[in-house]
Amino acid sequence: MSKQSKISRRDFLKLSSLAAFALPLTTKVGQLGNYDLIESKEKFGGFTIKTLKDDDPLFEFGPNYTRFDATNAILSRVWWDDEFNEKADATETVYEKNDPGYTQVDKALSAGAAYVAMYEGTDSSIGYLGLHKGLMGLDPKVNAPGQGPSFDGRWEHDHLTSEEVTAIVKKASLFLGASMVGVTDMNEKWLYSHYYDGFSQTRAPIKVTKVEKVELPEGQVSPEDAKPLIKAELEKMDGQEVKDLLIDVLENIDPSLLPSNAPSPSFVKAVPVSKFEGQAGQLVSNLPKLALGVIAEKLGLDIEIAEVDPGESAKPRYLEDGTLAIPETMNKVIVLAFEEDYDGIESAPTHLTVAITQDGYSKMAITGGSLAQFIRKLGYNAIPCGNNTNISVPMAIEAGLGENGRSGMLITPKYGPRVRIAKVITDMPLENDKPIKFGVEEFCKSCMKCAELCPSQAISYEDKTMGSANISSNSDVLKWSSNPEKCWEGWVANGSGCGICIRVCPFNKPESWLHDVTRIMIGAESGSIDSLLVNLDDAGGYGKKEPNMVFWDSDKFIHIKD
Amino acid sequence: MFAHLLIGALAGASLLLLVDYARKKELTLKWWHWLLTILGIIYAIFVLELIVGFFSEGAPQAALVMGGMTGIVGVVWGVLLRRFVFAKQSA
Ligand code: SF4
Ligand code: SF4
Numbered sequence: 304m305s306k307q308s309k310i311s312r313r314d315f316l317k318l319s320s321l322a323a324f325a326l327p328l329t330t331k332v333g334q335l336g337n338y339d340l341i342e343s344k345e346k347f348g349g350f351t352i353k354t355l356k357d358d359d360p361l362f363e364f365g366p367n368y369t370r371f372d373a374t375n376a377i378l379s380r381v382w383w384d385d386e387f388n389e390k391a392d393a394t395e396t397v398y399e400k401n402d403p404g405y406t407q408v409d410k411a412l413s414a415g416a417a418y419v420a421m422y423e424g425t426d427s428s429i430g431y432l433g434l435h436k437g438l439m440g441l442d443p444k445v446n447a448p449g450q451g452p453s454f455d456g457r458w459e460h461d462h463l464t465s466e467e468v469t470a471i472v473k474k475a476s477l478f479l480g481a482s483m484v485g486v487t488d489m490n491e492k493w494l495y496s497h498y499y500d501g502f503s504q505t506r507a508p509i510k511v512t513k514v515e516k517v518e519l520p521e522g523q524v525s526p527e528d529a530k531p532l533i534k535a536e537l538e539k540m541d542g543q544e545v546k547d548l549l550i551d552v553l554e555n556i557d558p559s560l561l562p563s564n565a566p567s568p569s570f571v572k573a574v575p576v577s578k579f580e581g582q583a584g585q586l587v588s589n590l591p592k593l594a595l596g597v598i599a600e601k602l603g604l605d606i607e608i609a610e611v612d613p614g615e616s617a618k619p620r621y622l623e624d625g626t627l628a629i630p631e632t633m634n635k636v637i638v639l640a641f642e643e644d645y646d647g648i649e650s651a652p653t654h655l656t657v658a659i660t661q662d663g664y665s666k667m668a669i670t671g672g673s674l675a676q677f678i679r680k681l682g683y684n685a686i687p688c689g690n691n692t693n694i695s696v697p698m699a700i701e702a703g704l705g706e707n708g709r710s711g712m713l714i715t716p717k718y719g720p721r722v723r724i725a726k727v728i729t730d731m732p733l734e735n736d737k738p739i740k741f742g743v744e745e746f747c748k749s750c751m752k753c754a755e756l757c758p759s760q761a762i763s764y765e766d767k768t769m770g771s772a773n774i775s776s777n778s779d780v781l782k783w784s785s786n787p788e789k790c791w792e793g794w795v796a797n798g799s800g801c802g803i804c805i806r807v808c809p810f811n812k813p814e815s816w817l818h819d820v821t822r823i824m825i826g827a828e829s830g831s832i833d834s835l836l837v838n839l840d841d842a843g844g845y846g847k848k849e850p851n852m853v854f855w856d857s858d859k860f861i862h863i864k865d
Numbered sequence: 866m867f868a869h870l871l872i873g874a875l876a877g878a879s880l881l882l883l884v885d886y887a888r889k890k891e892l893t894l895k896w897w898h899w900l901l902t903i904l905g906i907i908y909a910i911f912v913l914e915l916i917v918g919f920f921s922e923g924a925p926q927a928a929l930v931m932g933g934m935t936g937i938v939g940v941v942w943g944v945l946l947r948r949f950v951f952a953k954q955s956a
Contacts, residue, residue: 813922817918817919843924843927843931844925845927851923857923
């Protein structure tokens with residue numbers, strides 16, 4: 304199976320000449336084929352990035368696709384599948400207690416790193432695929448005054464565009480600890496059909512539920528119900544009257560109540576009257592709530608536009624039978640990615656890597672829970688998710704954080720597969736990010752490093768398939784199908800986790816100009832020099848079978864030894 | 866830090882030495898001869914920085930391989946300069 308990892312003379316010449324010319328290469332900005340080309344060094348780490356158009360299919364589903372039952376995920380099966388556990392336990396532990404990376408210090412670091420992730424049952428949502436608990440609970444449990452679950456009313460953000468609102472939420476996400484953030488629609492295909500909570504031995508459905516309409520007191524209407532009333536009044540007016548009304552409103556309203564892209568009165572004055580004929584519908588649909596109130600008053604409508612507490616059915620909750628009910632209005636997912644320490648991952652598969660993974664889990668809990676609380680205090684609902692509730696990798700791909708690799712993991716441009724993923728499901732109106740491509744799919748066809756170096760041989764050498772190795776992987780969606788059972792058996796044999804597939808992936812490189820040239824060359828869907836780059840990665844000594852135990856000795860954080 | 870200073874000092878010194886050499890030998894060099902020479906020195910800086918960069922990343926094998934590959938282009942560049950820019954006129 305193993306490929307020759309030497310650089311041929313032909314490769315050598317090809318690369319020597321490339322080396323001389325690659326430096327002045329700059330990335331393109333503009334249009335290519337069906338994609339927009341963009342590049343942002345800060346966000347994408349030097350890659351040439353294409354964003355997919357809305358009509359590009361991102362995933363291919365078979366006719367029998369059904370939502371995956373988290374009960375069958377490997378981290379759930381270890382709680383209930385005795386037959387599988389017996390098989391896994393029969394594998395021999397291969398490492399001694401005091402081998403580098405398996406010492407008491409390494410294990411203690413792992414326990415320290417896991418502390419937040421394990422806080423008050425948080426691990427049922429972070430690592431396992433169970434109930435929302437602890438920091439990842441559905442209801443915030445905060446003792447300090449002003450921090451609790453009280454409903455402060457919705458944040459008035461009518462004066463901001465939805466892009467600006469999204470930017471605020473993203474900034475908060477990064478401030479609260481995420482390395483990357485993207486937004487996408489809630490895709491029900493990725494929602495687990497059931498959750499399984501090993502701690503309480505609960506299995507129950509996850510359902511998207513209807514939101515009941517709330518009746519308001521006499522004379523009060525919601526902004527949505529006010530719009531048709533205002534529209535009907537405007538339709539009775541001619542173009543000149545509509546224009547005059549609009550100028551009147553714009554001249555007299557507090558500008559901070561208007562969206563930043565609202566026209567100025569002088570601009571409206573310059574617009575011909577004919578443009579206002581028959582435009583009532585469009586005009587009303589674009590008006591923010593506060594402007595609606597002013598217009599209703601000017602039109603002499605006897606209505607009060609009221610804040611609506613959407614009621615219980617709009618809140619995420621567990622029903623009596625344990626069903627997790629996610630209201631249909633919670634249709635956005637904020638996906639967060641957390642960088643894992645490069646030197647720590649270099650030590651894979653030792654116990655030190657478990658510390659890095661656990662540190663990622665703790666960060667997921669801190670940031671996921673904190674971001675959910677931020678959103679709740681803005682008057683919206685939020686469900687912080689770790690590995691539970693919906694499948695993380697495809698959600699992250701849809702949110703534009705990266706592509707899917709042969710290893711089954713999310714490959715991000717900046718950190719490669721060296722990330723953990725958390726999600727926050729919300730009903731806050733946010734703008735979606737576009738999915739991206741930066742050459743992973745093509746590169747993985749040439750590269751088999753993760754498959755070759757996986758000690759359990761759990762990663763596929765084959766093309767993408769609709770099939771699955773066993774019940775722990777979902778079928779009828781086209782993907783590189785790895786074998787979670789074999790992977791788990793490898794973990795047990797190792798007496799810890801593993802993570803070799805993260806360490807050896809050529810996309811896992813530290814941030815440095817040295818790798819930018821390669822990143823530019825990988826490009827999007829070129830593929831022509833990918834095998835050469837894989838060979839070069841081998842020749843450069845990256846991604847070897849043995850771990851590189853640099854964590855404790857490197858100068859990062861603190862210098863320990865002379 | 867010290868390595869970067871050393872590379873900078875080496876690059877500066879080699880340019881000065883070349884200017885001195887051209888004067889002593891009374892070479893008449895065209896603007897593009899100088900351009901190729903300066904580009905060659907910049908390229909040499911790039912190769913040395915690359916080697917230093919890989920070493921400080923803890924990847925000595927990559928330093929060797931990448932340094933070797935890019936270094937070969939540098940050596941060819943240097944030989945061509947010597948053969949067609951400097952040596953030809955001094956002969
Ligand atoms: S974690 Fe280890 S055993 Fe599991 S797929 Fe990756 S390399 Fe293989
Ligand atoms: S190691 Fe190679 S094949 Fe595996 S995910 Fe990374 S790039 Fe793809």
